[in-house]
Amino acid sequence: MVTTWENYLTRPDAARAHRDCHLRCRRTFENQRDCIRRIFETTRPKVVACLGAGVLNDLPYRAFVESGATVHLVDWLPGVVESGVAHSIIRHTGGGPPQCVYCLCPEADPLAYCSNYRKSRTSAQGVCDRFAPDAREPLTCLAFHKGNFPFIYQQDVTGGYASAFGRGVCGEVRTVTSWRQALRRAGALANRVKRQRTTMDIPDASVDLVTSSMVVSQFEHEPYGYFSKQAAAVLGPPSPGEENRLRPAMEALRSTLLANQIERHCDEIERILAPGGHCFMAFEMFHVEDGTGRWLLVREMHGALGRDRAAFRFQLRHTSPIGLGGPVRNPRGPVGGPTLRA
Ligand SMILES: C[S@@+](CC[C@H](N)C(=O)[O-])C[C@H]1O[C@@H](n2cnc3c(N)ncnc32)[C@H](O)[C@@H]1O
Numbered sequence: 001m002v003t004t005w006e007n008y009l010t011r012p013d014a015a016r017a018h019r020d021c022h023l024r025c026r027r028t029f030e031n032q033r034d035c036i037r038r039i040f041e042t043t044r045p046k047v048v049a050c051l052g053a054g055v056l057n058d059l060p061y062r063a064f065v066e067s068g069a070t071v072h073l074v075d076w077l078p079g080v081v082e083s084g085v086a087h088s089i090i091r092h093t094g095g096g097p098p099q100c101v102y103c104l105c106p107e108a109d110p111l112a113y114c115s116n117y118r119k120s121r122t123s124a125q126g127v128c129d130r131f132a133p134d135a136r137e138p139l140t141c142l143a144f145h146k147g148n149f150p151f152i153y154q155q156d157v158t159g160g161y162a163s164a165f166g167r168g169v170c171g172e173v174r175t176v177t178s179w180r181q182a183l184r185r186a187g188a189l190a191n192r193v194k195r196q197r198t199t200m201d202i203p204d205a206s207v208d209l210v211t212s213s214m215v216v217s218q219f220e221h222e223p224y225g226y227f228s229k230q231a232a233a234v235l236g237p238p239s240p241g242e243e244n245r246l247r248p249a250m251e252a253l254r255s256t257l258l259a260n261q262i263e264r265h266c267d268e269i270e271r272i273l274a275p276g277g278h279c280f281m282a283f284e285m286f287h288v289e290d291g292t293g294r295w296l297l298v299r300e301m302h303g304a305l306g307r308d309r310a311a312f313r314f315q316l317r318h319t320s321p322i323g324l325g326g327p328v329r330n331p332r333g334p335v336g337g338p339t340l341r342a
Contacts, residue, residue, distance in 0.1 A: 002233045005166035008226050010078050018083035022055045023138060029058040036211060036280060037063050043278045045069055045208030051157040051200075051269070052215030056084030059211065061101075062091070064150075068107030071150035072202050074157055081152045090127075092139045099126030100141060116145040153201055157215065159264040160198030165190055165223045165257065173230045179238050182231040183249040190256045200268060207272045210279040212265065217284040217298050219261040224254050262304045270311055279312060 011017050037060035040048070049072040050059055056073070061084075064071050073081045092098045102113040104126055110117040118129045132142040146152075156163040172185040238246060269279050283304060286295045308314075 002170060002230055004170070005163065005226060008166070008229075009076055009222070014077070014079050015083060018055050018080055019087065019136070019138075022057060022084065022087045025055075026057045026138075032058040032213060032282065033060050035282075036060055036213065039278070039280050040064065040067075040209060043209050045277070047207045047274070048072070048209045048211070049074065049202055049207040049272060050211045050213070051265070052212060052218065053081050054084060055080055056088050058213045059084075059088075061085065061088040065089075065101050065108055065113070066105050072153065072207070073150055074153045074155055074200055074202070076154060076156050076163070078154055081154075082146065085146070085150065085152075086140050086144055087138050089144070090139045090141060097126050098131070098133065098139055100128070100131065103128045103131075111147060112149050113147045114144055115147045116143050117147075151202075155200045156198070157200065157212070157265055157268060158219070158261040159200075159268045160196060161193060161264040162219070162223045162257075162261055164193040164196045164198075166226050168193060169223075169227050170230055173227070173234055176231065176234060179231060179235055179242060179246055180249065182227075182235065183246065183253055186227050186231075187249075187253050187256060190253060190260065194260055197264075199271065202272045204271055205274050208274055208277045210269050210273055210277070212269065212279065212281045212283075214282055214284065216262055216265065216281065216304050217287075217301065219258050219265070220254065220298065223257050223261075227253070259303055262307055266307050266311055281308065 036058065040060060040063060044067075047070045048064055050056075051074050053059060053073040053075050054077075061071075073085070075081050089101050090098050091101070102108055102110045102117065103120070110119075110128065116130050120128050127141070130141075130143040134140045134142050168189050169186055172189050173182045176182040176185060243250075269281075273279060281304075283301060284298055285301050287298050288294070289296055
């Protein structure tokens with residue numbers, strides 16, 4: 001049975017997977033989080049939008065709340081951002097008492113963030129009267145119930161391009177009789193859906209700082225992966241010989257999908273950035289090949305840099321073991337200003 005695009009994005013046992021991801025990967029992203037925190041502190045945005053926010057491992061979410069900024073968090077996986085928020089709000093270090101950023105923050109109206117908040121009667125408390133610790137790591141509050149903020153969107157950060165391809169591909173491959181035909185039809189669809197455009201619910205020219213952290217290099221996976229699963233369900237997997245013969249067509253489809261997603265992602269960033277706003281973008285330039293351990297350039301990442309250069313003014317270069325990126329200034333805004341350095 002071939003699953004729909006929406007079901008494909010719905011992970012079985014998602015809540016546990018998100019919690020595990022938070023536990024396993026949060027430390028790995030510490031440098032990235034610090035880098036985004038520095039950029040946030042330097043640019044002092046009133047409105048922040050994080051595209052592909054995932055479980056928030058690389059986002060200094062507490063710093064966003066403490067500053068009183070309006071926060072938009074976008075990811076297309078159901079429940080992933082909600083889980084990230086729940087796992088980010090309680091700090092519990094060094095055996096001290098737990099501290100909830102919503103309960104403690106003078107800039108925040110706690111009820112706007114947690115509709116279950118009730119002020120603590122003892123002023124020394126770092127949590128409110130409703131606090132109910134979940135015994136599992138990382139510490140969360142079982143009583144937490146999201147209020148009006150932050151704004152969370154389960155939406156596509158490629159202006160609907162990746163989702164339109166995903167929704168259309170099932171119909172395209174249902175009646176195919178060969179892999180070559182499946183690739184031809186998918187390629188035609190990948191070009192056709194460029195004409196469709198939807199936008200995220202974030203208003204035009206409204207955001208002072210946009211982050212796109214480790215998202216662009218992920219564009220490789222889902223739409224092409226879904227196409228191959230659909231085609232394999234109809235045709236069976238290609239034989240090794242057939243796969244060799246089809247490799248150029250497969251590579252061409254992946255490149256088209258990736259280039260179009262990058263293009264549309266950058267369009268969305270340009271659309272929501274306020275004049276003079278900044279964007280921080282980071283992506284993996286290399287993948288390590290399974291088995292051989294060889295470092296390979298992630299396809300089309302040079303294209304992503306070229307696309308960014310055409311649309312934005314670079315103000316900072318930052319290199320780290322996991323990525324390359326920097327805040328870029330929206331050219332519609334005032335030119336000049338301080339040059340930022342990592
Ligand atoms: C590697 S994660 C980024 C790290 C994430 N900020 C974190 O801290 O966990 C990439 C995220 O981008 C999301 N993503 C990829 N393509 C997307 C798309 N077209 N629209 C929305 N989200 C997307 C994935 O679901 C995933 O959560």
